[in-house]
Amino acid sequence: MMENLAEMQDELPEEQDTPDQVPVPQSLVPHLSETAILLDIDGTLLDLMPTPREVWVPPGLAKTLNRLMARTSGALALVSGRSLNDIDLIFAPDQFPAVGGHGAEMRLFADAEAVAAQAPPMDKELKRRLAAIARLSPGILLEDKGYSLALHYRLAPHAERAIYEAISLIRADLPEAPIEVLPGKCVFEIKHAGFTKANGVRELMKHAPFNGRKPLFIGDDVTDESVFAIMPDLNGLSFSVGRRAQGVNGHFDAPSDVREFLAHLLDDERSPAP
Incomplete structure (x- = not known):
């Protein structure tokens, strides 16, 4: 499980020091007709x-x-x-x-x-198991997008690691499942890898x-x-x-x-x- 967890953490975007905004030059953009x-x-x-x-x-x-x-x-x-x-x-x-x-x-x-x-729909049993992760803590919100499932933890930031570990456990249990996990801004989105x-x-x-x-x-x-x-x-x-x-x-x-x-x-x- 720890290998899967480490793999998922590698997928997270690295924190970058963002300097003051660099204005986007409008001259870069082609004419709107193009x-x-x-x-x-x-x-x-x-x-x-x-x-x-x-x-x-x-x-x-x-x-x-x-x-x-x-x-x-x-x-x-x-x-x-x-x-x-x-x-x-x-x-x-x-x-x-x-x-x-x-x-x-x-x-x-x-x-x-x-x-x-x-795009094949996500397996119902897999979706059920992933959806159950929302029960780990109040504030974890489940969003079923049809072709994907999102677990939002903006209201429960303390639950981030618990969500990592729960998803990692499911991935380890179903290594052949064709899914991709996309970590985002206080959200994990799980979708078909295709x-x-x-x-x-x-x-x-x-x-x-x-x-x-x-x-x-x-x-x-x-x-x-x-x-x-x-x-x-x-x-x-x-x-x-x-x-x-x-x-x-x-x-x-x-x-x-x-x-x-x-x-x-x-x-x-x-x-x-x-």
Whole structure:
């Protein structure tokens, strides 16, 4: 069990000393007619809250996103571990193209039907055992995302190690289970190992109106690192939030800075490059 625990701890993001925010130069961003804007939600667009259900869309953000949708001819998508249904509830009545469930679901247009990837659902018995970890302490919140399961401990930070050990024990007991554990900001997310946000973004970029454009991705957490890693392959840009992640082009201190940056992109009246 200790080997599994050590392995899980190696997966945790290293604490990095983050210097004062380095402003993201707007000149890096191609003209909006050439850009596909891809945005994580929790901790990137929206401020983190004590529980996942408490997140809210600040005034003006939906208007900014809709204007960017228009200026990019629809090439704006939300990229999240949340399900598409959950994303729609948060942003209701607005609806946006999205990659949901860590790449398990996709919607290419705001008014289109969702397309599910060939992502198998998590085994029911495995999900039951993982869900039982929430009983370890009051304040551990279970979030069933369909294709994944999240254990939030923002309200029970003392339970972090106990959650490590419980997940490690299950992994040791079921070594062949095709699962991946993603440690995040006061959360452990357990999902099927066969799909990632990066897979979803690669597929998204094959289709209109995203194909042929340069992606600009902004994310904050370990779950976004797979997308940071593929941006050079797609001739794109990536920015992290709250920390300077490896390989990104820049970073923002907080979601409020991301929202301000997106609003400023609408000031871009440059002509497309010939």
